[in-house]
Amino acid sequence: MADKAQGHTDWSPERYGRFRDLRLRPALDLLARVPVLPEQGRVIDLGCGSGAVAEELSRRFTKRKIVGVDNSVEMLKKAAATGAYHRCDLVDIQSWEPTNKPPALIFSNAALQWLPDHAALLPRLAGMLRPGGVLAVQMPRQNGAPSHRFLREFAAEMFPDRFDFTGWVPPVADLPDYARILQPLGEADLWQTDYLQRLRLQGDGHPIRHFTEATIMRPFLEKLTAAEQEAFVKRYERALEVAYPPEADGSVLFPFRRVFLVVKVS
Incomplete structure (x- = not known):
């Protein structure tokens, strides 16, 4: 899900898709726990990205119209190309509201962690559902891991004029x-x-850097010049090599935590 509301540029479907299978598995685990839906109502894939879950949603809910919602033009092009969506809407998910009747399911995989104030956001989304509807959410909760913590620490040390995490609160x-x-x-x-993810080498650089550069690294790199990016990435890679050393085959083991929320509204 692109986060233009936070001033970020558009997402790269190619970079994000490098680890498609690893990113898809949590979505399938979430989908497996979605209970029976009301007889009527659409399925909303909120923050659908490139449509990674589109075919699985279509297979599970064969008689329902499925709507993809995202604010990345490039991601929505990929999503529409799956042919699984009835419609793809270019909308900031922070301000999204159903344009028709209340949906039966709002399904959001790895998107809501980009939005603030979940104490207000989740009840608002649940309130958009029809009676008996379901809100199903999966979010990474990785901010305390070295892969994510290093980004904050190094950015604040190297570029204090642009990064200040005083009073920072984890988004999840x-x-x-x-x-x-x-x-x-x-x-x-x-x-x-x-999830214990095994990441294999993909060209130059540490595999975890390749994994994070499509998501959590983006808001950091976008505030840096080309020379600053190079210095920042070099330091990040050196730290990753210590925190996540290679296995005998050159791959690295990358523990990754995710949170799942499913609520069937009264």
Whole structure:
């Protein structure tokens, strides 16, 4: 999901798609826990990106219209090309609202972590559903891991004029916090999974840098000149080599935590 609301440029479907299978598995795990939906209503793929989950949604909900929503032009082109969506809407997901009747399912895979104030956001989204509708959300919760922590630490040290994380709060909260937010809305199912991802070499550079450069690195690099980017990436790669050393075959093991929220509204 592109985050132009935060001033970021458009996403690269090619870079994001390098690790398609690793990014798709959590979406399928989320989809597997979506309960029975009301008889009527559309399925909204909120922050659909390039449409990685489109075919699976279409296969699961064969008789429903599926609408992709994203604010990346390039990602939506890829999504529309899947042929699985009834429509693809170019909309900032932070301000999105259904244009027709209330949907039966709002499905959001790895998108809402870019948006603030989940205590207000999740009830607002749930309130858009028809009675018995389902809100299903998956978000990475990786900000305490070296792969993500290094970015904040190095940016603040190297470029304090542009990066200040004083009072910084992780964008994804603890599960008990989400339980308290969702409990008044309906029947909630929450869980957390640590995926042990094996990343293999893909050209020059540390595999985890290739993984993060399509997502969490973007807002950092966009504030740097070309020379600053080079220095920043070099330092990041050196730190990654220590935190995530290569295995005998050259791959690296990359533990990655994700949070899942499913609520069937009352």
